[in-house]
Each structure stands twice: as C-alpha cells, then as structure tokens.
Amino acid sequence: MDELVVDPATNESISVTLTDPEVFDCPICYESLSSPVFQCENGHIACSSCCTKIMNKCPSCCLPIGYNRCRAIEKVLESIKVKCQNTRYGCKETTSFSKKLDHAKTCHHAPCSCPMADCNFVGSCTQFYKHFRDEHENSSVQFQHNKVFQITLNVDDTSLFLQEEKDGVVFILNNRIGCLANSISVCCIAPSTNERFYYEIVAKYARSIITFQSYTENIQSRIDNQPSSDILPLPAGSFGHSRQLKLKICIRHHG
Ligand SMILES: [Zn+2]
Ligand SMILES: [Zn+2]
Ligand SMILES: [Zn+2]
Ligand SMILES: [Zn+2]
Structure with missing residues (x-):
C-alpha cells in the first residue's frame, strides 16, 4: 500500500x-x-x-x-x-x-545489506557504514583514501573487507579462486548511483610486479556480487609456498 x-x-x-x-x-x-x-x-x-x-x-x-x-x-x-x-x-x-x-x-538512501555472514543488517549506506564500524571493525582492514596500504591475502580467502577511516565507506576485495589463476577485484558497498572510486593494486612475487588500475563497482548486497569484468588475474604460482601474497592498494576519489 x-x-x-x-x-x-x-x-x-x-x-x-x-x-x-x-x-x-x-x-x-x-x-x-x-x-x-x-x-x-x-x-x-x-x-x-x-x-x-x-x-x-x-x-x-x-x-x-x-x-x-x-x-x-x-x-x-x-x-x-x-x-x-x-x-x-x-x-x-x-x-x-x-x-x-x-x-x-x-535515491542515495537505497538500502545496503551487510555482507557479513550471519548478519541481517539492512540500512542506507550511511547507516550501514556506522553499523559496520560498530559491529565488524575487527573483521576489516582500516585504511585512508589516497594512501597506499598493504594487505596479506591468503590463497583461499574469498573476500577481505576494507573500511575507510574517515568516511567509513566499506569495500570488498574479492578473490575468486580459479585453477590457473585467482581473480581480484574491488567493489564498494553503496547505491548504484553513488560515486565510483579509482583503485590501484600492486602485487609483487618472485621477480614479477603486476600493477592493476580500475574503478570500483557499487553493490548493495553480497548477492549482487557478480563476477566483474575488471579483474586482476593472479597466477596460482604467485602465492608461493606460504600460500600468501602481499598486495599494496590505494583507493582514491575519482577525479
Ligand atoms: Zn476500450
Ligand atoms: Zn502502457
Ligand atoms: Zn529516496
Ligand atoms: Zn553486519
């Protein structure tokens, strides 16, 4: 009604x-x-x-x-x-x-669902960012826009959560596990019309360096989290014996 x-x-x-x-x-x-x-x-x-x-x-x-x-x-x-x-x-x-x-x-108040397993929170992105800080701070990496930060990705981590310190914007670094390569991409949890962020990932392994630049896709729930066309392929061998890879990331406002 x-x-x-x-x-x-x-x-x-x-x-x-x-x-x-x-x-x-x-x-x-x-x-x-x-x-x-x-x-x-x-x-x-x-x-x-x-x-x-x-x-x-x-x-x-x-x-x-x-x-x-x-x-x-x-x-x-x-x-x-x-x-x-x-x-x-x-x-x-x-x-x-x-x-x-x-x-x-x-509408900038379109609801976003919390992507954490077993959490049913739904709210506007502002409400969601606050919820995420209050409830899931220990499960996420804190970072600042325009500053390079480093994360350690395990070969079988399917996602890592990143939260910006000031604005509270939440990003998901997706790691899709494949036979020959893993695919990495970054999504922002926000209504589809909100701004896109520019991001850069640098992966160093053995004697190779891969630099990848793209724009985040906005998703409002984990269900929207479809494979993106903008992915960074990381060869299975890049994770090495430790089965871990260090990634340097920088996320910026677009323009
Ligand atoms: Zn008629
Ligand atoms: Zn008609
Ligand atoms: Zn509205
Ligand atoms: Zn939650």
Whole structure:
C-alpha cells in the first residue's frame, strides 16, 4: 500500500491510503502512468507509448484509442505526491507519482545489506557504514583514501573487507579462486548511483610486479556480487609456498 498526499486547489493536503497501488499503472505495460493518458470511448485507458504500440486499437474493446485524453486521471496523477520507498532508511524526498521510479533509481538512501555472514543488517549506506564500524571493525582492514596500504591475502580467502577511516565507506576485495589463476577485484558497498572510486593494486612475487588500475563497482548486497569484468588475474604460482601474497592498494576519489 502506498501512502499518498493529495493537494487540492485549497492547498490543503489530505493523506490517502491506496489499497490497490496498481490503479495508477498502465493496464497494458504496467508502468506507472504519466500524462498524457488516453482513453477509448468505453473509458479503457492506456499510456501514450502503448497507444502507438497497439496501433490505436483498444485491446479490451477494439475501439480507437489515443485521440481522447483522460484528463480526470491526469489531474489526479499531478496532484498525488508519494513518499520515497526509502523513507524508513532516512530519505525525506516526496515526488509526484509519475517521478516515483526516476527518483528511486537515483535515491542515495537505497538500502545496503551487510555482507557479513550471519548478519541481517539492512540500512542506507550511511547507516550501514556506522553499523559496520560498530559491529565488524575487527573483521576489516582500516585504511585512508589516497594512501597506499598493504594487505596479506591468503590463497583461499574469498573476500577481505576494507573500511575507510574517515568516511567509513566499506569495500570488498574479492578473490575468486580459479585453477590457473585467482581473480581480484574491488567493489564498494553503496547505491548504484553513488560515486565510483579509482583503485590501484600492486602485487609483487618472485621477480614479477603486476600493477592493476580500475574503478570500483557499487553493490548493495553480497548477492549482487557478480563476477566483474575488471579483474586482476593472479597466477596460482604467485602465492608461493606460504600460500600468501602481499598486495599494496590505494583507493582514491575519482577525479
Ligand atoms: Zn502502457
Ligand atoms: Zn476500450
Ligand atoms: Zn529516496
Ligand atoms: Zn553486519
């Protein structure tokens, strides 16, 4: 159920509870309706892009559609203000109904889930960074932006957690174990529209030095943690007899 606020001409708002949130979706494509909305002579409605797709023939009654606007529903759509779906994670944004999805795609309060096994915490990234510091500080490497730090990676560690000291931003260094090589990449736990960080990894083993530069991918939960195309392949032999490898890492703000 969506909670809505309607602003009639009186400038007063009344709260409305919508028991069927789909009532404002186009019955053909199921996208949220926005002006212009069209209706056939029998009052069936369709969004403007659907009118083109169905070649102006109403799918319910075959009468022409796409010539008469449904001004009543357009007025209702304009007057409705919807709270962001991330209100409970601290978003104060209220948008018109038709802009609801646009905002959701760029909302900085989109929830992030804690990637630690057995932890069910979900919150905005700011809430999550605080949670991570309070609850998992001992399971992560603390570092500072723009400063090179060193970590020791065991050949079979699947991930290492990194937390920036000042901003609290949490990164995962993924280590995908393969037969011939391990693949390393760094993700940032943040909504997809948040900034990308630039990172550099230097691996030294035997007489080789590998330098790798890329941008972090943003993920909101461990489930999103799909293999990235930007990976640093480390030959299985690079871990040596100790089965460990020291990596020098630097993570910077982009630009
Ligand atoms: Zn449609
Ligand atoms: Zn019709
Ligand atoms: Zn929002
Ligand atoms: Zn947690």
